[in-house]
Amino acid sequence: MTKIQVYNTMTQRKEEFVPREPGKMSVYVCGVTPYSDTHLGHARPSVIWDVIKRFFRMMGYETYHVQNFTDVDDKIIQRSFDEDVPALEISKRYIAEYLASMDALGVERADLYPKVSEHMDEIIGLVEKLVETDHAYSANGDVFFSVASFPEYGKLSKQKLEELRQGTRFEVDPAKRDAVDFALWKSAKPGEPAWESPWGEGRPGWHIECSAMSLKYLGEAFDFHGGGNDLIFPHHENEIAQSEAATGCALARYWVHNGMLNLKDAKMSKSIGNVISVKELTRRYPKELLRFYLLSTHYRSALEFYDGKLEEVSKGWTRLNDAYRALQDDLKHAVTGDSSLDRETLEVLERLEADLVSALADDFNTAMAFGVLFELVREINGYKHRQGRSEDVLKKASDILQRFAGGVFGVLQETQVQDDSLAESLLDLLLGLRQELRKQKNFALSDQIRDQLADLGVTIEDTPQGPRWKV
RNA sequence: GGCGGCAUAGCCAAGUGGUAAGGCAGAGCUCUGCAAAAGCUCCAUUCCCCGGUUCGAAUCUGGGUGCCGCCUCCA
Incomplete structure (x- = not known):
């Protein structure tokens, strides 16, 4: 273990x-x-x-x-x-x-x-x-340790x-035998909430x-x-x-x-x-971004907050989430494969998974774990860039992200609109039409669609596997 | 004044004896109708300063300097 x-x-x-x-x-x-x-x-x-x-x-x-x-x-x-x-x-x-x-x-x-x-x-x-046991004494309704x-x-x-x-800075309660003694029980002042005790009413x-x-x-x-x-x-x-x-x-x-x-x-x-x-x-x-920020520094260190900090942090956080999201799409087009690239990548992924556990096992070093997470993102994106499409590999990467970034850190944002299938269908319809326009080289109109969707908060990315959107 | 801690690139941030992870920003390239995303390359001869130990120190040690927390309620 x-x-x-x-x-x-x-x-x-x-x-x-x-x-x-x-x-x-x-x-x-x-x-x-x-x-x-x-x-x-x-x-x-x-x-x-x-x-x-x-x-x-x-x-x-x-x-x-x-x-x-x-x-x-x-x-x-x-x-x-x-x-x-x-x-x-x-x-x-x-x-x-x-x-x-x-x-x-x-x-x-x-x-x-x-x-x-x-x-x-x-x-x-x-x-x-x-x-x-004489570790405490009462005095006028108060009890001191x-x-x-x-x-x-x-x-x-x-x-x-x-x-x-x-070092005592404030004047010492004269009922105390020693300036460093502290109250275990305080007698009630009028109007304060109080409970019955062997030393009278107090808290x-x-x-x-x-x-x-x-x-x-x-x-x-x-x-x-x-x-x-x-x-x-x-x-x-x-x-x-x-x-x-x-x-x-x-x-x-x-x-x-x-x-x-x-x-x-x-x-x-x-x-x-x-x-x-x-x-x-x-x-x-998003709560996932807030958690990402809070966990980006080791827990024992001081952590700064200032205006714009979350915006800075969100760039890296978005990269992590985009990688995960893209992985879900790619898994739909995954193939069975066992090339040397697949095997090598799988090996690296396994090493990174072990690194994640080591980082957390070393005094809960979330900052270091995040470093490993980004190495994984680069690894899997590079794999896809080199035409890697093996289901085993993509599944492994997705699984690690899900269990660590999602399950342990809680920094993976769940896909929105998931429950709104009408909006999703309409969006797919619109993107299909836009693809047709692009095929006809009607870029003016297709760009207009992209711009207007951007105004609505929907980002369109054209990839070799077709368009991808995110909210 | 006492106690505890921290000081790593423009910013954020790991690393606690073996020759500086990662993210953001920046530069160049690839891909692309354009854009976005992504990939590749580059970006700290150096880790607050001065001594010491060691074959070797950002890492250990002594001394400075600066900052934070606690000593009063506080996560």
């Missing part, structure tokens, strides 16, 4: 992936706080994990993906005050918006989307356990406790929900914990402290963090206000 290498933030190097259970892959991805529209930055980890999951399945694994919604949060509460709408209404609205955006990007749904508001018992239970009680604190983000204490702190829900649904030491690299500290560091202090077991086996999506060299973030909404983008561009 192909060995899969994964970069683990914890060890800061690539490691061979060894699943907790043979043949199974489990992942917890930190999801969004639903209080405003989903932006492109959120789409990046979603699309990346979508591809990683599809790849694992291609490699014969069963995948199980849990992704939370942090639907109890300061900003949701703020928004609820602003709009005078219950907090859970706000989160419900934006959860639906998030899921709709992901659907529009062709992102497969997670197996489970647990919400904080529905897991208070688990959260309270975990906090109680931490209090009982005692960082000093967890000697490994800082192991993920490589922070030293002393530096963190000195969970930011990090505890992921510890409680990942433990409930994935258990101890599940395979992957994912999220943006902006979550490494404090979010994931604190999750580790809470979970591992409570269970004595590793939280996750591999920590996988994606790079940020930048806009004009600055991180796209709601607080800066430089956001590009997914809803808007999916209205203007």
Whole structure:
């Protein structure tokens, strides 16, 4: 079986992936706080994990993906005050918006989307356990995690406790015993959503929900914990402290963090206000192009977005799609053959297929895989240029594109008009007439037809095998 | 200030010890009624700078410089 290498933030190097259970892959991805529209930055980890999951399945694994919604949060509460709408209404609205955006990007749904508001018992239970074992203490209705009680604190983000204490920028809550301690439970202020607890009415702190829900649904030491690299500290560091202090077991086996999506060299973030909404983008561009763009850079690198970027990217993406589309046409005229050209091409295709698997098995290197995809495009186009028409060869190329570009990356655009047979018939009729005109050398009229179809968005290409059109 | 990361052609982007993938743009050619598409050829003696290790470094190492992220909510 192909060995899969994964970069683990914890060890800061690539490691061979060894699943907790043979043949199974489990992942917890930190999801969004639903209080405003989903932006492109959120789409990046979603699309990346979508591809990683599809790849694992291609490699014969069963995948199980849990992704939370942090639907109890300061900003949701703020928004609820602003709009005078219950907090859970706000989160419900934006959860639906998030899921709709992901659907529009062709992102497969997670197996489970647990919400904080529905897991208070688990959260309270975990906090109680931490209090009982002296990893946490309560003070005036708040409960804090005692960082000093967890000697490994800082192991993920490589922070030293002393530096963190000195680096505290904001004034420290006097109820804390140590400036670096963080809240597990916050007492309710008037008007805020609150739940009953042994420490009075309140709500969970930011990090505890992921510890409680990942433990409930994935258990101890599940395979992957994912999220943006902006979550490494404090979010994931604190999750580790809470979970591992409570269970004595590793939280996750591999920590996988994606790079940020930048806009004009600055991180796209709601607080800066430089956001590009997914809803808007999916209205203007095909989802396959958006995915192609998001996957064109390795997931750990920063990715730039700017005006015109998608137009630049679309040229290469179109080339890939055109090659696939042409292949479908050529397959209709394919012949059985076994010439030396056929055999050589088949061999190259097999090598390229293996290269695709290697690229993905090497820390999910989608950028490298795209390079291989384009080599394949050049190979098969060259083959056709040299009059190659073997069904075996064309089928093989089409099959690879379909399984990788289509199945794993989701960047192959499905042919439009497919379901509109009348339009298709009319178009064929028109093109047949135009061929007749061309035969009679009536180029003025045939060019006029081509131009006018172009105005309607239909591109005509005259090939030796006859005219080809695309929308 | 601390921690993590990045710096490869006009642009985007792989490559992490053996002599620079791929895409876009650009130049020339082939095919074509023209166009489009496609194919072929060319396009980084060099990988931010300065030292070191090595037979050999974009790749390892030390030191600079610049940029990004985190240290406060954040995918």
